[in-house]
Amino acid sequence: MSVATQTHCPYCSLQCGIRLTPQLGGTLELAGREDFPVNRGGLCIKGAHAAELINHPERLTTPLARERRGQPLRPVTWDDALDRVTEAITRAQDVHGRDAVGCFGGGGLTNEKAYQFGKFARVALRTAMIDYNGRFCMSSAAAAANRSFGIDRGLPFPLSDVADAEVVLLVGSNPADTMPPAMQWFAAARDRGARHVVVDPRETSTAKLARRHLRSVPGTDLALANGMLHIAIRDGLVDQAYIAARTTGWDAVRRAVRADWPDRTERITGVSISDMTATVHDLATARTAMILTARGAEQHADGTATATAWINLALALGLPGRGRGSGWATVTGQGNGQGGREHGQKADQLPGYRKLADPADRAFVADVWGVDPDELPRPGVSAYEMLERLGTDGGVRVLLLAASNPVVSAPNAAHVAECFGALDFLVVTDFFLSESARYANVVLPTTQFAEEDGTLTNLEGRVVRRRRAVAPPAGVRTELEIWHELASRLGRGSGSRGEHFPTDPRVVYDELRRASAGGIADYNGITWERLDAGEELFWPCPDEAHPGSPRLFAERFPTPDGRARFVAVTHRSVTERPDKRFPYLLTTGRSRSHYQSGVQTRRNAALVEAEPVAYAELHPRLAGEIGVDDGGAVRLTTRRGSVVVTARYTDGIRPDTVFVPFHWARVNDLTSARLDPTSRMPEFKSCAVAVAAVGARRPVHHPDPRPEELHR
Numbered sequence: 184m185s186v187a188t189q190t191h192c193p194y195c196s197l198q199c200g201i202r203l204t205p206q207l208g209g210t211l212e213l214a215g216r217e218d219f220p221v222n223r224g225g226l227c228i229k230g231a232h233a234a235e236l237i238n239h240p241e242r243l244t245t246p247l248a249r250e251r252r253g254q255p256l257r258p259v260t261w262d263d264a265l266d267r268v269t270e271a272i273t274r275a276q277d278v279h280g281r282d283a284v285g286c287f288g289g290g291g292l293t294n295e296k297a298y299q300f301g302k303f304a305r306v307a308l309r310t311a312m313i314d315y316n317g318r319f320c321m322s323s324a325a326a327a328a329n330r331s332f333g334i335d336r337g338l339p340f341p342l343s344d345v346a347d348a349e350v351v352l353l354v355g356s357n358p359a360d361t362m363p364p365a366m367q368w369f370a371a372a373r374d375r376g377a378r379h380v381v382v383d384p385r386e387t388s389t390a391k392l393a394r395r396h397l398r399s400v401p402g403t404d405l406a407l408a409n410g411m412l413h414i415a416i417r418d419g420l421v422d423q424a425y426i427a428a429r430t431t432g433w434d435a436v437r438r439a440v441r442a443d444w445p446d447r448t449e450r451i452t453g454v455s456i457s458d459m460t461a462t463v464h465d466l467a468t469a470r471t472a473m474i475l476t477a478r479g480a481e482q483h484a485d486g487t488a489t490a491t492a493w494i495n496l497a498l499a500l501g502l503p504g505r506g507r508g509s510g511w512a513t514v515t516g517q518g519n520g521q522g523g524r525e526h527g528q529k530a531d532q533l534p535g536y537r538k539l540a541d542p543a544d545r546a547f548v549a550d551v552w553g554v555d556p557d558e559l560p561r562p563g564v565s566a567y568e569m570l571e572r573l574g575t576d577g578g579v580r581v582l583l584l585a586a587s588n589p590v591v592s593a594p595n596a597a598h599v600a601e602c603f604g605a606l607d608f609l610v611v612t613d614f615f616l617s618e619s620a621r622y623a624n625v626v627l628p629t630t631q632f633a634e635e636d637g638t639l640t641n642l643e644g645r646v647v648r649r650r651r652a653v654a655p656p657a658g659v660r661t662e663l664e665i666w667h668e669l670a671s672r673l674g675r676g677s678g679s680r681g682e683h684f685p686t687d688p689r690v691v692y693d694e695l696r697r698a699s700a701g702g703i704a705d706y707n708g709i710t711w712e713r714l715d716a717g718e719e720l721f722w723p724c725p726d727e728a729h730p731g732s733p734r735l736f737a738e739r740f741p742t743p744d745g746r747a748r749f750v751a752v753t754h755r756s757v758t759e760r761p762d763k764r765f766p767y768l769l770t771t772g773r774s775r776s777h778y779q780s781g782v783q784t785r786r787n788a789a790l791v792e793a794e795p796v797a798y799a800e801l802h803p804r805l806a807g808e809i810g811v812d813d814g815g816a817v818r819l820t821t822r823r824g825s826v827v828v829t830a831r832y833t834d835g836i837r838p839d840t841v842f843v844p845f846h847w848a849r850v851n852d853l854t855s856a857r858l859d860p861t862s863r864m865p866e867f868k869s870c871a872v873a874v875a876a877v878g879a880r881r882p883v884h885h886p887d888p889r890p891e892e893l894h895r
């Protein structure tokens with residue numbers, strides 16, 4: 184009889200527990216795990232069909248290489264492929280210096296791989312050029328949380344706390360579509376009478392379930408948060424005792440929102456004064472309340488300031504650290520977006536959230552790694568800043584791309600694709616031939632989730648075990664094996680502590696624990712043995728007797744003085760505003776049936792059947808004005824590019840706004856690469872767009888828009 188393996192879904196940050204049981208014929212039966220406390224058996228359509236990709240006919244099972252640009256990729260041996268990569272790295276670094284080789288990772292890599300990729304860049308390649316696609320996901324919230332709380336953990340409390348919140352304000356988050364199993368906690372709260380408020384330009388599935396929907400103009404969430412804080416101050420709702428005891432910086436914030444009068448905020452955001460006022464009063468008068476932000480608020484050129492504004496409101500109302508059911512949090516996106524940024528894939532970070540720019544942090548990690556601290560490179564540049572200079576003088580000439588597809592997922596993607604074409608050499612490790620892999624000189628096939636062991640860290644800071652259920656196909660290797668081989672070939676395979684790049688994920692994890700010990704993201708006490716024994720462990724967990732930290736901030740914040748910091752931020756319209764040529768606003772996001780750049784989900788028959796093609800959601804009024812039928816072709820054009828997608832009518836969206844899911848190639852040709860000054864997050868969520876019907880149909884003119892539907 185086949186033995187079931189307890190593991191986790193490969194996709195989003197919820198990391199739902201699943202059970203995989205091998206079947207005759209080599210397939211895997213997948214079921215949700217009732218014993219895992221986050222999803223309690225529930226799965227979304229993506230997770231339910233995740234095992235179907237294991238034996239997919241397009242699965243890469245042999246290394247591929249091309250002789251020169253323009254020629255096709257052909258199967259080669261592993262030795263040949265790795266020799267080519269080694270030669271390209273050596274040549275580029277000899278001619279152009281160490282930083283001519285770059286690494287670009289993914290938020291889906293396990294903790295062990297994320298850690299090892301960061302170490303490979305710093306120790307084997309000695310390059311400063313490493314970043315990852317999580318930069319495009321939660322970097323703004325991470326920067327804001329670090330600044331305000333001294334720590335970046337998506338949820339500083341278990342997700343189940345949502346069930347204890349009397350009021351939840353969700354800003355730019357649509358879990359009912361993107362992570363449906365999470366909704367059981369919202370439903371439990373509503374059953375107890377909780378009031379949920381959603382801020383979103385669209386009436387999403389989540390908004391439909393809410394008590395109140397604030398249909399804001401894209402890119403105005405900072406103004407909304409400040410306007411609501413103004414109301415809280417005006418109406419005497421701030422928690423003065425909490426502010427005095429647990430925070431610093433209040434006076435500057437109080438002054439900063441003085442001019443954010445309700446009528447001005449209404450004009451900017453499109454949210455009525457009455458809705459703002461009612462929401463502030465709900466939050467302030469509830470016994471328990473939380474504010475949750477997500478990519479809708481954060482993926483902006485002012486994303487850090489926007490997340491900060493919502494944190495300011497939460498602090499003014501005394502929510503963080505109040506106890507179960509209260510606080511501020513960000514609902515992170517990628518499967519291991521959290522762990523991926525804690526252990527060294529980010530340009531400025533070392534394992535355990537240590538800083539590359541900090542001499543003490545450098546010395547600590549260098550000691551664990553058995554290298555001289557002076558050998559470690561300085562901090563590098565952020566993801567888009569690396570991508571936009573590929574192939575240029577002073578830029579990266581050889582790129583190692585691991586489990587990421589920036590040709591689809593990066594902003595201004597057509598330009599990024601051109602930059603990929605300018606590289607001297609591209610190495611892609613993946614299990615499908617992604618759009619980015621089509622530019623590769625060498626493609627190295629890797630294992631999938633069900634074929635490997637490791638750990639991931641979900642949105643709550645909970646560390647979970649990925650377990651191998653089946654053997655990988657012959658010819659496939661793990662990234663750990665690939666980096667081990669490359670480091671050996673580069674003559675950097677070992678140092679004073681022995682082998683630098685072991686291939687056993689448990690050995691890598693134990694080194695990660697040591698490297699994170701004493702850091703902000705301290706995993707030292709979280710062992711595979713404890714996880715395998717069924718313990719629920721959240722970082723920080725400094726030693727093996729420590730129970731872990733499911734809830735943060737009860738006594739103090741992890742800042743030098745133990746207090747949270749208010750940070751004054753003001754609304755300055757940084758996004759492209761509509762004009763005569765581009766009269767509408769474009770916003771992007773995730774759909775129910777696909778995930779990220781779609782490399783996996785667009786190959787899954789069930790998910791393709793559910794959502795076969797790229798589409799744009801339009802208000803029927805806008806659709807009528809341009810003369811496009813529901814289901815007809817519509818061309819979207821921005822200052823950067825143009826795509827044709829299928830029109831989908833919905834009267835739940837603002838008539839001045841178009842929504843497109845970003846899972847399909849070319850959609851990110853439209854989006855703006857303007858970067859947040861702190862987090863370097865691109866402006867994914869708002870830009871000006873022109874909309875036109877493709878093919879003949881006469882425009883239908885609707886009455887003038889209602890005043891609240893006009894651009895503010």
Ligand code: SF4
Pocket residue numbers: 192193194195196197198199222225226227228229230231361362363364365
């Ligand atoms: Fe997987 Fe996320 Fe769906 Fe859960 S909600 S099944 S983790 S994609």
